[in-house]
Each structure stands twice: as C-alpha cells, then as structure tokens.
Amino acid sequence: MTKLDNQLVAAEREEVAHGIRWLLAAPLITERSQPETFDLVRRRRDPIRQWFDYYCGWTLTVEPRLGYARLVKVRTVTDPTRPARRLRSGRTPFDRRRYALLCVVAAELLAVPVTTIGLLADRVGRATAADDVVPNFDTAIRGERMAFVDVLRLLELYGAVEVVDGTTEAFVDSAEAKVLYRIDATLLLRLLAAPVGASQLAVPVDEVALRFDELLAAVSRERRYGLASGAHDETASHSEVQRNLWLRHSVFRRLVDDPVLYFDDLSADERAYLASPTGRQLLRRAADQAGFVLEERAEGVLLVDTDGIATDTRFPDDAGTAKVAALLLLETLTRPSTMEQLEIEASALLDRFPRWAKTYRDDDGPRQLASDALAVLAEFGLAHQEAGLIRPLPAAARYAVRDARTTGSGETTS
Amino acid sequence: MDPIRVPPEMFRFTSGDRAGLDVSILHAFGEANERLETALSLDDVRAWLRSIGWLEAIEDDELTGRLKQLRDWNLVDVVQNHSENYRTAGEYERRNLQYSLTRQGEAAFAGVVHAMNVLAATGALQTAVLDAIADRLGDLVRELDRGTNRRIFTALLELEAHLEALRGNTKQFNGELQRLLRADGANLTTFHEVKASTVAYLQEFLTNLEHRAHTIAVRIQQVEDHGVGLMQLRALTGADLPQLTTSDPGPAWLEHRRAKWAGLRAWFLPVDGSQPRVEHLHIVARKAIITLLQVLDRITESRRRTSSAVSDFRELARWFTVVPAQDDLHRLWSTVFGLSSARHAHLAHPDPELISSTSAWAEAPPVEVSPLLRTSGRTERFSRTGKVRDVAAVRAARAEQARAERAELEAAWDMLDTGGPVRLSSFGTLDHSVFERLLDLLGRALGAAPGRGGGRRSTTSDGRIEIVLRLPRDGSTAVLTTPRGQFRGPDYDVEIRTAGQRPVRRTAGGRP
Numbered sequence: 001m002t003k004l005d006n007q008l009v010a011a012e013r014e015e016v017a018h019g020i021r022w023l024l025a026a027p028l029i030t031e032r033s034q035p036e037t038f039d040l041v042r043r044r045r046d047p048i049r050q051w052f053d054y055y056c057g058w059t060l061t062v063e064p065r066l067g068y069a070r071l072v073k074v075r076t077v078t079d080p081t082r083p084a085r086r087l088r089s090g091r092t093p094f095d096r097r098r099y100a101l102l103c104v105v106a107a108e109l110l111a112v113p114v115t116t117i118g119l120l121a122d123r124v125g126r127a128t129a130a131d132d133v134v135p136n137f138d139t140a141i142r143g144e145r146m147a148f149v150d151v152l153r154l155l156e157l158y159g160a161v162e163v164v165d166g167t168t169e170a171f172v173d174s175a176e177a178k179v180l181y182r183i184d185a186t187l188l189l190r191l192l193a194a195p196v197g198a199s200q201l202a203v204p205v206d207e208v209a210l211r212f213d214e215l216l217a218a219v220s221r222e223r224r225y226g227l228a229s230g231a232h233d234e235t236a237s238h239s240e241v242q243r244n245l246w247l248r249h250s251v252f253r254r255l256v257d258d259p260v261l262y263f264d265d266l267s268a269d270e271r272a273y274l275a276s277p278t279g280r281q282l283l284r285r286a287a288d289q290a291g292f293v294l295e296e297r298a299e300g301v302l303l304v305d306t307d308g309i310a311t312d313t314r315f316p317d318d319a320g321t322a323k324v325a326a327l328l329l330l331e332t333l334t335r336p337s338t339m340e341q342l343e344i345e346a347s348a349l350l351d352r353f354p355r356w357a358k359t360y361r362d363d364d365g366p367r368q369l370a371s372d373a374l375a376v377l378a379e380f381g382l383a384h385q386e387a388g389l390i391r392p393l394p395a396a397a398r399y400a401v402r403d404a405r406t407t408g409s410g411e412t413t414s
Numbered sequence: 415m416d417p418i419r420v421p422p423e424m425f426r427f428t429s430g431d432r433a434g435l436d437v438s439i440l441h442a443f444g445e446a447n448e449r450l451e452t453a454l455s456l457d458d459v460r461a462w463l464r465s466i467g468w469l470e471a472i473e474d475d476e477l478t479g480r481l482k483q484l485r486d487w488n489l490v491d492v493v494q495n496h497s498e499n500y501r502t503a504g505e506y507e508r509r510n511l512q513y514s515l516t517r518q519g520e521a522a523f524a525g526v527v528h529a530m531n532v533l534a535a536t537g538a539l540q541t542a543v544l545d546a547i548a549d550r551l552g553d554l555v556r557e558l559d560r561g562t563n564r565r566i567f568t569a570l571l572e573l574e575a576h577l578e579a580l581r582g583n584t585k586q587f588n589g590e591l592q593r594l595l596r597a598d599g600a601n602l603t604t605f606h607e608v609k610a611s612t613v614a615y616l617q618e619f620l621t622n623l624e625h626r627a628h629t630i631a632v633r634i635q636q637v638e639d640h641g642v643g644l645m646q647l648r649a650l651t652g653a654d655l656p657q658l659t660t661s662d663p664g665p666a667w668l669e670h671r672r673a674k675w676a677g678l679r680a681w682f683l684p685v686d687g688s689q690p691r692v693e694h695l696h697i698v699a700r701k702a703i704i705t706l707l708q709v710l711d712r713i714t715e716s717r718r719r720t721s722s723a724v725s726d727f728r729e730l731a732r733w734f735t736v737v738p739a740q741d742d743l744h745r746l747w748s749t750v751f752g753l754s755s756a757r758h759a760h761l762a763h764p765d766p767e768l769i770s771s772t773s774a775w776a777e778a779p780p781v782e783v784s785p786l787l788r789t790s791g792r793t794e795r796f797s798r799t800g801k802v803r804d805v806a807a808v809r810a811a812r813a814e815q816a817r818a819e820r821a822e823l824e825a826a827w828d829m830l831d832t833g834g835p836v837r838l839s840s841f842g843t844l845d846h847s848v849f850e851r852l853l854d855l856l857g858r859a860l861g862a863a864p865g866r867g868g869g870r871r872s873t874t875s876d877g878r879i880e881i882v883l884r885l886p887r888d889g890s891t892a893v894l895t896t897p898r899g900q901f902r903g904p905d906y907d908v909e910i911r912t913a914g915q916r917p918v919r920r921t922a923g924g925r926p
Contacts, residue, residue, distance in 0.1 A: 073752035080741035193752025312755035
C-alpha cells in the first residue's frame with residue numbers, strides 16, 4: 001500500500017512542518033485561543049518535539065489535558081525588535097512600566113489560585129511599596145490602571161490567568177471593577193524560559209545596567225554545554241560531544257529564529273560547522289522537515305517560509321507605508337549611504353506617492369519615513385546602521401529590481 | 415436566644431475624645447464597688463481615679479461635667495446626702511452630692527471588662543473541662559440520691575460554669591483556628607511552627623474525646639432518670655435566693671437553669687437525636703488537622719518550587735525598572751520569557767535549486783516582488799501568499815503523480831462513505847486496499863479525544879472526509895474479512911462522510 005503510505009506520510013510531514021513553524025511564531029499555544037493549531041501540535045507532538053530538541057536544543061512541553069503547548073526558546077537575544085505588545089489596535093510595544101508590572105503581577109499571582117482584580121491590584125500595590133526599586137503602583141492614576149490591564153490581558157492571552165467573571169478592560173474606567181480570575185500557576189512558571197533564574201545571579205541592582213549584556217548571557221546559560229557553555233570561549237572546558245552539541249544548537253537557534261544568518265556574525269567554529277558536510281546535510285534536512293525553503297549563498301544562509309507562518313511580520317508587504325518605502329529605498333541603497341541621502345530619497349518617494357500616510361506629511365516627514373523604513377530593513381537583516389552610515393547587507397540583493405542595476409531609471413519602472 | 419437589644423447610649427462612654435476619662439471613672443466605681451463602697455463623693459471619685467492609675471490632674475468642673483454626662487447616658491446616678499453641715503455652695507456640691515453606678519452602668523462596665531478579657535484570652539480545647547463536666551454530673555447523681563439541696567445547687571452551678579467554659583473556649587479556639595487557616599504571609603518559619611504545634615495539640619485533644627463524651631452522655635441520662643425538674647427545684651431551694659424586688663426571682667431562675675440544661679444536652683445528648691455538638695467539635699478538629707497538614711505541605715512544596723520563581727519575577731521587575739535603554743527592555747523580555755516570534759522572509763525563488771550555494775546574493779537572481787507593490791504600494795490580494803505552486807510546476811511530474819494517487823485515494827474514501835451511522839460489522843467483506851483506508855480512518859478517530867457524547871470525531875488532514883465513532887452499547891465484536899485475513903475489534907457505530915456532496919454510494923459489503 002505504498003500509495004496510501006505516501007499520502008499519509010505526506011500529510012504527516014505537512015502537519016509536522018506546520019506545527020514547527022506555528023510554534024516558532026508563537027512559542028506558547030493554548031487550546032483556548034488556537035484550538036485547531038493546538039490540536040495539530042498535540043497530535044504531532046513527538047516528531048515536532050524531536051525536531052526542536054535535536055536541532056535547537058529547545059524543549060517542547062505539550063499538556064493535552066491542560067490545553068497548552070510551550071516551546072521553551074532559550075537564547076541570548078540581540079534583536080530588540082520583537083517586544084511584548086499591547087493587545088490593542090496600535091499593537092504598541094510594552095514600555096518599561098508594563099514590563100515591570102508584568103513581573104510583579106506574575107509574582108503575586110503565584111501565591112493564590114483565585115483572585116479578583118481589586119485584590120490583585122492591592123497586592124501589587126503592597127509589593128511595589130515594599131520594593132525600593134520598582135515605583136509604587138497606584139490605582140488612582142488612570143495610566144497605571146491602563147498598564148495593569150494591558151499586563152493582565154497579555155497573561156490572559158497566554159492562558160496564565162483565566163477570567164471567570166467580568167472583563168479586565170472595565171478596570172481602566174474604574175478601580176471598583178469586579179473581575180474574578182482563576183490562575184494557572186504551572187503555566188505562570190512556564191512563562192520563564194531562561195534556564196537560570198534572575199534571582200540566582202544575585203546582582204546588586206545598581207550593577208544591572210552596567211553589566212546588562214553579561215547578565216543576558218548569564219540567564220540563558222545552560223549547563224549541558226560544559227562549564228563555560230561554549231559560546232565563543234576557546235578556553236572553556238567541555239568535551240567534544242558538548243562542543244558539537246553547542247555548535248549545532250547555537251547555529252540552528254539563530255537560523256530558525258532570525259531572518260538572515262550571515263557567516264560574518266558567526267565564530268570560526270560555527271562557520272566551519274556549517275560548511276562541513278554534516279552541517280550542510282543537517283541544514284537541508286532541518287529546513288525540509290520544517291517546510292522552509294533553504295537559501296544558501298556565499299555570505300550566509302536564510303530560511304524562507306513561503307506560507308509566512310513562522311514570522312511576526314512580513315517583508316516585502318503593503319501593510320504599512322514604511323514597509324513599501326523600505327522596499328523602494330533598497331533600490332537606491334546599493335552602496336553605503338548617509339542618513340541625509342536616505343532622507344532625500346524619502347522625500348522623493350513622498351512626492352511620487354502623494355496619497356501616502358499623513359503622518360509623513362509635515363516638515364519632519366522625510367526624516368521620519370527614512371528612519372522608519374530603515375528600521376524595517378534592520379528588522380529583516382537587510383541593512384545595518386553604524387557610525388552614521390547606512391550599509392546594505394548582502395541579502396538585500398534578494399529584493400533588487402530585475403534590470404535596474406544598470407540605470408537610474410528605477411522610478412519609471414512600471 | 416432572644417434578639418439582643420442594647421440601650422442606645424450604653425456604650426457611648428467608650429468612644430469620643432473623653433473616652434479615656436469616662437472609662438476610668440467607671441473603672442473607679444467598679445473598683446470601689448468591690449470594696450463595697452457604692453456611693454462616692456467628688457473627692458472619693460478623684461481618690462479612686464488616682465488609685466487605678468489615672469494620674470492627670472482634673473479640674474472639679476471637668477469632673478462634674480463628665481459625671482453629668484455619664485448621668486445623662488444613664489450610667490451614673492446621683493444622690494444627695496443631707497446628714498452633714500455645709501458652709502458654702504461649693505462645699506455642698508463637693509460633699510453633698512454622691513454618685514453611684516446605675517444598673518445599666520454596672521452592666522456596661524462589666525461588658526467592657528468582658529470584651530477586653532475575650533480580646534486578650536486565647537482559646538483552648540481542654541480535656542480537663544470535659545472531665546470536670548463528667549465529675550460534676552457524677553456529683554449531681556450522687557447528691558440526688560442522698561445529698562442536700564445546697565450541694566445540689568453548688569454542683570449544678572459548677573457544672574454550668576464548666577459548660578460555659580467549654581463553650582467559650584471552643585468558640586474562641588475555633589475562631590483562632592480559622593484565622594490561622596486563613597492567614598498567609600507572615601514569617602514562614604514561625605507560621606510553620608505554630609501550625610505544627612496546633613496539629614499536635616488537636617491530635618492530643620481528639621484522643622479519647624469520644625470516650626469522655628460518652629461518659630458525660632451516660633451521666634446526663636442518669637440525672638434525667640432522677641428527673642431534671644425535681645433536681646432543678648431542689649437546687650432552687652438550696653439556692654436560697656434573696657428577694658430584692660417585688661417579683662419572685664424563682665421562676666426566672668428556673669427558666670435559666672432549664673436553658674442551661676438544654677445547652678448541656680445539645681452538646682452531648684440532643685433530645686431530638688440530632689448530632690451532638692461535641693461531634694461537630696470532632697469534625698472541625700479533624701478538618702483543621704487535614705487542612706493544616708495540607709497548608710504545611712504546600713508551604714514546603716512552594717518553598718521548593720514556586721518561591722524561586724516568585725523571587726525571579728521580583729528580581730526581573732527590578733531589572734526592567736533599571737535597564738537603561740528602550741531596546742534593552744525588549745531584549746530582556748525576549749531572552750527571559752522566550753515568547754517572541756521568529757522572523758522570516760516569505761518570498762522564495764521559483765526553483766531554489768537552480769542557484770549555486772556558493773554564489774553571492776548580489777549575483778543570484780532576485781526573488782519576484784509584486785511589481786504592483788513597487789509602483790503603487792499595493793500587493794495584489796490574490797497573490798498575497800507567494801504560494802509554492804511554482805515549485806510544483808518545476809516538479810510537475812511528481813505533482814501529477816501525487817494528484818493521481820490522491821484521486822485514487824479519494825475514490826476509495828468515497829466508497830467508504832456510509833451515508834449515515836452504521837455498525838462496523840456491516841462492512842463485512844472488504845477489498846484489502848479499501849480496508850487499509852478504513853483502518854487509517856479508524857486510527858484517526860481513535861486518536862482524537864472523545865467528545866461530549868462519547869463519540870470520537872476526526873477528519874482527514876484536508877478536511878474532506880469526516881469520521882464519527884461511537885462505542886456500541888452491547889459490547890459486541892465486529893469481524894471484517896479481507897482477502898488477506900480477518901480483522902476483529904469492537905463493533906463501533908461508524909459514520910463516514912465526504913464533504914464534497916457526492917452521491918452517496920454503498921460500501922462493498924454494506925447495507926443495501
């Protein structure tokens with residue numbers, strides 16, 4: 001029955017590939033918010049778990065009865081463009097206050113199985129009053145209540161708290177709002193992905209800012225790669241096995257999580273690993289199993305997700321003026337440019353598209369548009385700003401106009 | 415008990431800005447009354463005040479003012495003493511007027527004193543009290559046989575006092591216990607110790623509780639056999655009550671005794687055969703032990719697991735507060751929580767394998783970006799997702815083959831369409847290939863979680879074929895025959911539907 005097997009295998013492969021990419025986009029999938037996705041991950045959990053474990057060293061926990069799947073993404077993140085976002089129309093990134101409140105709220109929620117929004121706010125108020133670093137939480141201020149609600153709504157999305165009665169949003173208008181929550185303590189614990197707890201490091205608070213990068217590395221350090229956890233430390237004491245494991249995981253973690261992996265950003269060991277026959281073979285197999293199209297070039301590697309599943313945002317896309325402008329700016333950004341040059345290009349674009357967003361229509365418009373577009377390019381690893389100079393990165397050539405390399409007639413292309 | 419009505423001004427002296435003085439004045443009267451001095455002059459009041467520790471100087475005016483106020487509240491009464499000679503009006507006022515507590519004042523002060531005692535007291539469950547109750551009941555039985563009325567009276571009063579102590583202590587202890595169960599936070603170590611010792615205490619109390627309760631119940635029965643009414647009447651005679659008012663205090667006294675006796679019975683031997691209260695005590699104590707042990711477990715458990723997460727979260731809150739730049743906030747979030755999405759390009763080359771992996775990006779042909787996006791800033795809606803169709807075109811042959819296989823498979827699935835629920839056994843004899851497909855569908859259905867009605871529902875990955883499976887009530891076995899052998903299994907209720915609205919066909923060996 002090879003034909004049937006073929007079909008079944010094809011179906012399974014497709015499901016596994018989808019499951020992997022869905023988890024990459026949303027490392028915590030709950031049955032409540034995405035029932036179909038969760039069901040697929042639940043059914044195909046074994047091959048998906050193996051894929052993540054083998055290539056990235058990431059643990060996937062699926063709780064069929066509790067209704068969630070959590071991929072614990074461990075890595076020291078250098079990309080600041082993927083923040084927590086407010087669940088409102090603007091999807092504004094969380095600010096300092098919201099992040100801090102999120103942590104305080106999570107700590108307070110761990111103590112109780114059920115609570116109301118008022119009691120929780122009291123507890124948070126008392127906790128912040130007892131803490132001389134975190135500013136006091138005051139429910140009398142509307143902005144504070146708003147931040148508090150944003151935090152709770154994010155926790156609701158993750159399933160860590162469940163609204164039994166009432167709506168969280170009501171708290172914005174009145175601190176008297178009645179909302180009853182049930183708390184999932186295990187899920188709250190699972191929200192933390194870093195293998196080393198922040199409190200274990202026992203860093204004095206005034207040193208946190210100074211040693212920030214070191215701290216990020218410290219909280220994401222895993223013991224299984226040997227004492228110094230391999231990274232770029234040649235003197236570290238670790239076995240050959242640990243070293244290979246570390247190489248594979250560190251390369252694949254970047255590859256599956258970031259838009260482009262440039263060889264220049266890798267250590268010599270990592271480069272050698274990717275160039276080795278084993279490395280190449282694994283690369284192909286991993287991409288294939290996850291349903292990515294592998295793109296290998298002289299300067300680096302990238303995984304293309306043609307379905308656009310495993311990504312928080314797309315490029316090129318017409319979702320915003322900045323993205324369209326970014327695409328068009330790429331045409332002129334064939335060599336390093338200054339911000340001023342980009343602004344000139346941006347204002348030319350504004351002339352060319354008179355119907356573009358009003359946001360960019362005032363005097364400061366071109367500057368704003370240029371910097372927003374640049375941010376988009378940076379998000380996708382296509383450009384890099386350094387010392388006032390904007391440098392296109394190799395992968396930017398993917399989006400070049402087919403025949404525009406020779407003339408400056410890009411603007412008349414139709 | 416009748417509803418309690420407190421006279422409106424009875425406790426006014428405990429509040430207000432002069433409450434301290436007012437309470438002290440009543441205290442002074444109380445102390446004096448113990449020395450059998452009931453009527454005090456202004457100077458006496460002052461002296462007594464000093465003796466109970468009120469050391470502030472008080473002007474005469476102020477003191478008379480407060481006494482007048484207390485009089486208005488009906489707590490203090492004033493009488494005149496005409497037996498002395500007075501030279502001035504001031505002296506008359508100082509020495510002629512004598513103050514004494516009214517009945518209400520006495521009660522009010524006693525109430526306050528009692529309240530303070532309750533506040534300071536700690537409840538306890540004392541086995542000694544239970545023993546004392548049993549002993550006094552034994553005394554009563556003996557005295558009823560051949561004792562005097564006076565001894566019956568004292569034994570009865572002692573019994574009542576012990577019962578009162580039991581009630582009071584139990585109430586208080588239970589209150590403290592429930593507060594203890596509610597309390598969280600505090601110092602974990604002391605909390606731990608208090609709870610552990612409470613558990614030990616409760617366990618000791620529970621030992622032999624039943625035995626003691628039984629002894630008491632038996633003795634109550636013995637007293638009842640002698641006649642409670644008779645016993646109470648004899649006690650009344652023994653009490654030798656003074657007649658201070660016009661009415662006879664006897665009936666009221668007897669009424670009181672009856673109420674107390676009823677209370678005793680309710681505790682140990684209820685008349686209506688309901689559960690004695692002492693058993694409630696048992697239940698409460700047991701429950702408290704269990705709850706306390708659970709709380710203890712949870713504390714130990716949470717110390718091991720959650721507390722570190724709690725301190726991690728607290729520490730992170732501090733980090734988020736002091737981290738310098740906006741970008742660092744987001745990096746901290748992504749690193750510690752690992753909840754951020756991956757990010758990838760979605761446009762690929764039509765045939766990626768045509769391009770060498772050693773060529774530079776600049777040399778390789780670019781991916782196809784919608785021309786419309788470049789010219790007008792819009793993407794064609796229909797091509798939003800750059801589908802892999804191009805790849806399929808490159809491998810047309812394989813795709814064609816896959817389609818053919820698919821068509822064949824679908825034909826087989828169509829054949830399996832039951833057109834409604836049938837028993838698995840009704841499939842009877844099947845071609846082996848069709849049987850394999852059926853088996854695949856069954857496998858999918860059994861892999862799904864059972865729904866509300868107990869049915870398992872599943873679809874193929876493309877959603878075209880739906881299968882519903884229910885376990886038969888009669889538990890019979892189905893036998894399916896294929897050219898290669900026989901299949902046995904539970905005779906499920908099976909319903910297979912194709913979504914394509916095709917004409918329903920019957921299965922090979924299915925129903926007509």
